[in-house]
Amino acid sequence: MNRSIRKVAVLGSGVMGSRIACHFANIGVEVLLLDMVPRDLPEDQKSNKAARNKLVNDALATALKSKPSPIYDLSFSNRISTGNFEDDMSKISEVDWIIEVVVERLDIKKIIFDQVEKHRKPGTLITSNTSGIPMHLMCEGRSEDFQKHFCGSHFFNPPRYLRLLEIIPGPKTDPAIIDFLMHYGDLFLGKETVLCKDTPAFIANRIGIYAIMSAMHTIEEMGLTVGEVDRMTGPIIGRAKSATFRTMDVVGLDTTVNVANNLYKGLENDEAREKFVLPGIVEEVHKRGWFGDKSKQGYFKKTKDTNGKTEILELDLKTYEYGERTRANFKALDAVKDEENLKARIKTLVNFDDKAGEFYRTTFYDTFKYVSFRIPEISDELYRIDQAVCAGFGWELGPYETWDLLGVKATVDKMEAMDLKPAAWVYEMLEAGNDSFYKIEKGIKHYYDIPSKSYKVIPGLDELIILENIRETNKVWGNAGASVFDIGDGVLCLEFHTKMNSMGAEVIEGIQTAISMAEKDYKGLVIGNEGPNFSAGANLAMLFMYAGDQDFDEINLMIAQFQNTMKRAKFSSIPVVAAPAGLALGGGCELSLHCDAIQAHAETYIGLVEVGVGLIPGGGGTKELALRAADSYVAGDPELNRLQEAFMNIATAKVATSAEEARGMNILRPTDGITMNRKRLISDAKKKVLELYEAGYTQPVERTDIKVQGVTGLALFEAGINGMLFGNYISEHDAKIARKVGYVMCGGDLTAPQEVSEQYLLDLEREAFLALTAEPKTLERIHSILFKGKPLRN
Numbered sequence: 001m002n003r004s005i006r007k008v009a010v011l012g013s014g015v016m017g018s019r020i021a022c023h024f025a026n027i028g029v030e031v032l033l034l035d036m037v038p039r040d041l042p043e044d045q046k047s048n049k050a051a052r053n054k055l056v057n058d059a060l061a062t063a064l065k066s067k068p069s070p071i072y073d074l075s076f077s078n079r080i081s082t083g084n085f086e087d088d089m090s091k092i093s094e095v096d097w098i099i100e101v102v103v104e105r106l107d108i109k110k111i112i113f114d115q116v117e118k119h120r121k122p123g124t125l126i127t128s129n130t131s132g133i134p135m136h137l138m139c140e141g142r143s144e145d146f147q148k149h150f151c152g153s154h155f156f157n158p159p160r161y162l163r164l165l166e167i168i169p170g171p172k173t174d175p176a177i178i179d180f181l182m183h184y185g186d187l188f189l190g191k192e193t194v195l196c197k198d199t200p201a202f203i204a205n206r207i208g209i210y211a212i213m214s215a216m217h218t219i220e221e222m223g224l225t226v227g228e229v230d231r232m233t234g235p236i237i238g239r240a241k242s243a244t245f246r247t248m249d250v251v252g253l254d255t256t257v258n259v260a261n262n263l264y265k266g267l268e269n270d271e272a273r274e275k276f277v278l279p280g281i282v283e284e285v286h287k288r289g290w291f292g293d294k295s296k297q298g299y300f301k302k303t304k305d306t307n308g309k310t311e312i313l314e315l316d317l318k319t320y321e322y323g324e325r326t327r328a329n330f331k332a333l334d335a336v337k338d339e340e341n342l343k344a345r346i347k348t349l350v351n352f353d354d355k356a357g358e359f360y361r362t363t364f365y366d367t368f369k370y371v372s373f374r375i376p377e378i379s380d381e382l383y384r385i386d387q388a389v390c391a392g393f394g395w396e397l398g399p400y401e402t403w404d405l406l407g408v409k410a411t412v413d414k415m416e417a418m419d420l421k422p423a424a425w426v427y428e429m430l431e432a433g434n435d436s437f438y439k440i441e442k443g444i445k446h447y448y449d450i451p452s453k454s455y456k457v458i459p460g461l462d463e464l465i466i467l468e469n470i471r472e473t474n475k476v477w478g479n480a481g482a483s484v485f486d487i488g489d490g491v492l493c494l495e496f497h498t499k500m501n502s503m504g505a506e507v508i509e510g511i512q513t514a515i516s517m518a519e520k521d522y523k524g525l526v527i528g529n530e531g532p533n534f535s536a537g538a539n540l541a542m543l544f545m546y547a548g549d550q551d552f553d554e555i556n557l558m559i560a561q562f563q564n565t566m567k568r569a570k571f572s573s574i575p576v577v578a579a580p581a582g583l584a585l586g587g588g589c590e591l592s593l594h595c596d597a598i599q600a601h602a603e604t605y606i607g608l609v610e611v612g613v614g615l616i617p618g619g620g621g622t623k624e625l626a627l628r629a630a631d632s633y634v635a636g637d638p639e640l641n642r643l644q645e646a647f648m649n650i651a652t653a654k655v656a657t658s659a660e661e662a663r664g665m666n667i668l669r670p671t672d673g674i675t676m677n678r679k680r681l682i683s684d685a686k687k688k689v690l691e692l693y694e695a696g697y698t699q700p701v702e703r704t705d706i707k708v709q710g711v712t713g714l715a716l717f718e719a720g721i722n723g724m725l726f727g728n729y730i731s732e733h734d735a736k737i738a739r740k741v742g743y744v745m746c747g748g749d750l751t752a753p754q755e756v757s758e759q760y761l762l763d764l765e766r767e768a769f770l771a772l773t774a775e776p777k778t779l780e781r782i783h784s785i786l787f788k789g790k791p792l793r794n
Contacts, residue, residue, distance in 0.1 A: 014035075022071040132201050167193055223318075237345070285299065285320070368420075515569065515576065546558070571699060576596050601675050
């Protein structure tokens with residue numbers, strides 16, 4: 001059956017339901033969001049539609065106001081219509097997929113399913129967002145068609161941002177339905193779709209909560225502090241920035257405790273069941289009702305000091321009183337403070353002989369043991385455990401990947417010494433001469449399949465380009481800041497690997513070299529990576545040094561080189577496609593603007609932010625937005641609205657909070673693409689390169705017909721700038737920067753509107769940038785960013 005999803009019904013508008021509805025609206029699907037009629041409505045309100053829909057409308061409004069936003073662009077909320085279970089349940093007969101997201105009580109879910117059975121069209125998908133209620137219990141008493149098309153679809157909160165979608169078949173689910181949802185979740189919703197068995201808490205929460213509870217027992221036994229633990233369990237080991245205790249405060253300690261308690265009750269045969277018993281440092285805090293942010297205090301408490309300044313206090317796990325935050329003073333952490341490579345950090349930390357190393361060994365090895373015993377209980381394939389935990393809990397490396405990194409055999413020996421022996425199949429794997437859970441063959445990742453005692457390709461990855469898998473075999477050029485890979489079919493990929501992928505001399509060399517190589521022997525070039533960020537912008541350290549020495553000739557040369565590199569990307573003889581994801585700021589945005597096409601990940605935060613450091617975009621960004629505004633100019637628009645919008649985006653350092661918002665800002669063009677699943681980004685960008693090449697790509701010609709407004713536009717901008725200045729919304733220095741932006745975008749003080757060239761605007765841009773580097777205020781701002789706000793000393 002050729003199934004498509006045009007309209008979805010979401011039953012339940014709580015925190016999860018409203019945000020799931022928003023995410024479907026993000027991808028262009030029409031959504032019907034339903035909830036209860038409020039109880040005890042006054043008699044005169046019982047027939048009032050607005051009053052009857054108050055619960056659902058209030059929930060949606062709250063979701064749309066929340067930060068971070070669940071929706072790519074506020075206008076997308078028009079795709080969501082609301083209603084209630086009593087008046088509007090019949091409308092589910094018009095939808096393609098019904099998602100139940102009501103409270104986690106089986107009796108209430110069954111009541112909802114009774115209503116669904118009355119109105120649901122046969123063949124319609126029906127799924128539950130349950131986080132733990134067994135599928136077989138929800139299927140009891142349901143029709144054959146219902147059961148055939150029913151399964152679990154467990155989104156993680158917040159649905160827009162957390163990548164995991166667990167798919168859990170029921171006892172009679174048609175395998176074709178599972179295949180469809182696995183594919184749809186991946187391609188359209190951008191999720192890591194993981195097939196789970198119908199076991200307590202499925203995969204991610206089973207392993208993730210175990211890891212948390214195991215760590216809490218270790219923390220209590222070792223007498224570690226909240227501050228020490230959160231320093232050790234965050235980004236330093238590739239985990240979420242909120243680490244352990246801050247995460248529990250954000251999620252709510254009551255939520256974590258409820259899941260742990262339910263797992264203890266439901267896992268009578270789990271060999272590590274006692275780890276789900278609450279340790280004192282959890283039980284006591286829970287008993288006091290200190291659940292975290294929702295109760296205004298948890299393991300952390302926000303308060304004000306005697307001067308009224310906000311400060312964060314930390315809970316003492318021995319006295320349960322709040323005091324100053326503690327620091328982690330361990331030699332292991334000092335040993336890796338300058339190490340950028342995550343894998344190298346983990347190796348050092350786990351093998352270090354101090355208290356931190358002991359903590360890492362105890363918690364890591366215990367988790368390794370636990371996941372080994374979960375096969376085949378929760379999954380037949382070990383890779384699903386890594387996928388679920390990484391996508392659901394924000395780990396960069398899953399348990400099996402980490403075990404591989406540390407060496408399976410060497411780690412098993414150490415685990416035995418700590419009485420943490422893994423499951424028998426691990427020994428069988430090693431005895432058969434297989435010394436890793438994963439291996440790379442011809443650029444494709446394989447996993448160890450336990451029943452066949454052989455390695456198999458991880459499904460779905462064989463069609464994707466994973467740079468990590470070809471790093472050793474397909475690299476054709478590199479320097480300290482960039483690498484070029486042959487990604488097949490005549491296409492190259494340029495990857496940055498500086499800190500935050502900032503753009504300095506090595507990256508500039510990489511761009512120039514990659515384009516030269518592609519022009520000589522290839523069809524085209526992708527510029528992208530698999531890191532958290534495309535590029536956080538230009539490396540300010542060199543600029544700060546030259547500006548401090550007032551070496552303006554060097555600054556001028558540096559800007560000219562950067563502009564010429566951007567031009568090279570735009571006017572090369574081969575198609576160049578940018579593949580931004582995460583932060584694409586300043587120079588990263590300018591590079592994207594100059595490429596033939598952009599293939600952006602949906603979660604791309606892109607914008608020209610140079611005004612924030614006292615400068616204007618100097619790598620062609622000001623020119624490009626002026627050009628695009630001119631191309632969209634509509635005759636009879638005396639307010640020059642598109643030009644003003646472009647000016648304000650630069651002058652306020654506006655950053656798009658999604659690729660869709662970037663399209664509205666004219667950073668992404670209608671022809672540019674958006675990829676929902678981050679894993680597919682490089683592959684999709686490569687397809688875009690080949691599309692351009694096969695369409696008969698012709699080297700672009702520099703534009704000489706850009707219409708600029710001269711003094712007409714300047715007068716408009718000046719009025720706005722003066723209004724902001726006199727209203728004390730901006731400083732004198734801000735006004736000076738804004739005038740420079742306006743001057744470039746209007747083509748200078750030309751007496752009448754006329755057409756100019758790209759190079760003309762670039763020259764104005766470089767002059768303005770250079771002039772601002774001579775401003776003391778600019779130097780102060782750059783210093784503040786580089787040195788974390790420390791005062792500038794002469």
